[in-house]
Amino acid sequence: MPHIDEQNVLHLLGETILPGEKKTIHFISSALYTNTEVNVPVIISRAKKPGPTVLITAGIHGDELNAVEIVRQLISKKMNHPRAGTIICMPIVNIFGFLNMSRYFPDGRDLNRSFPGFKRGSLASKFAYQFTHEILPIADLCLDFHSGGAKRFNAAQIRLTKGSKQSLKFAKIFNAPFTLYSKTLAKSLRSICVNSGIPYLIFEGGMSGDNNKEIATQGLHGILRILDHLDMLKPKFVLDEPETNTIFIKTTSWVRAGYSGLIHNKIRVGQYVHKGAHIASITDPYGSFRRRVRAPHDGFIINANLAPIVFEGDALFNISKTLDHAKNDSETKLQGKTYKVEL
Secondary structure (H helix, E strand, O other), X not given: OOEEOOOOOEEEOOEEEOOOOEEEEEXXXXXXXXXXXXXEEEEEEEOOOOOXXXXXXXXXXXXXXXXXXXXXXXXXXXXXXXXXXXXXXXXOOOHHHHHHXXXXXXXXXXXXXXXXXXXXXXXXXXXXXXXXXXXXXXXXXXXXXXXXXXXXXXXXXXXXOOOOHHHHHHHHHHOOOEEEEOOOOOOOHHHHHHHHOOOEEXXXXXXXXXXXXXXXXXXXXXXXXXXXXXXXXXHHHXXXXXXXXXXXXXXXXXXXXOOOEEEEEOOOOOOEEOOOOEEEEEEOOXXXXXXXXXXXXXXXXXXXXXXXXXXXXXXXXXXXXXXXXXXXXXXXXXXXXXXXXXX
């Protein structure tokens, strides 16, 4: 079991990491068909001064490059070297999926639906079991980074479990453009953290197979605000106070395609739209029809489908339906944050 002893020495994955030490150790997940071991780098940076242990993960879905980029920037800019405590970074948790540019493990399973796993289960299940028992228990806070899938571009957002006071506090500090209440999915990393009492934030931004600079900046700045709050961030990296506060969203609704065809989006992700606004058009490839897609109600565009072709019934836009006015204080400017994406 990972732990920090009375001398402030970290014991993790069979290694000892002293106060003030920086070390990359390897979490051995399995082997390729060639019997070549596949290792997941675990990048650890410790201050001499005791403090919290923050676990920062990305790439649980191997094709979510935006998530990987956020943690990569944190490391490359040496922002992961704390003034107190310990920062553990895992930029690519699902190394198999990253190698194949796939969401899944080679066994076809979604790692984020495999926790806490089994010691002798499938490949994804065994990995989840090892992660749950050999890494996660050391964390005082887990920041987990994701992107939208299936050509769906997410506005930068924190997903929050309703009723979790600790996570709510950290969501306010992270201060993504949006904070959404959402259900905790069974067998996800989030569910394990919630059940274990580990404060946990899941960040969603951008889409799989893509790297968006603005989304990466939002994710990185959120991490820095968290570390600064915990007195772990070195003074040279401290950010100015944000101009706006995160917008809390209670519920959203999906707009679905009424026709099959080519889609031409007319709005940007993060934009506020009014009921009846023309947000997209659907055409056939022969020039015989064009149908407008209109916003069914006022709200923020939280997610947009950027696929060029859609089928009738496909999800096109996720639009905020009700805001949490109790959390959106008077200083919050409800204009959101729009993102430059290819529509």
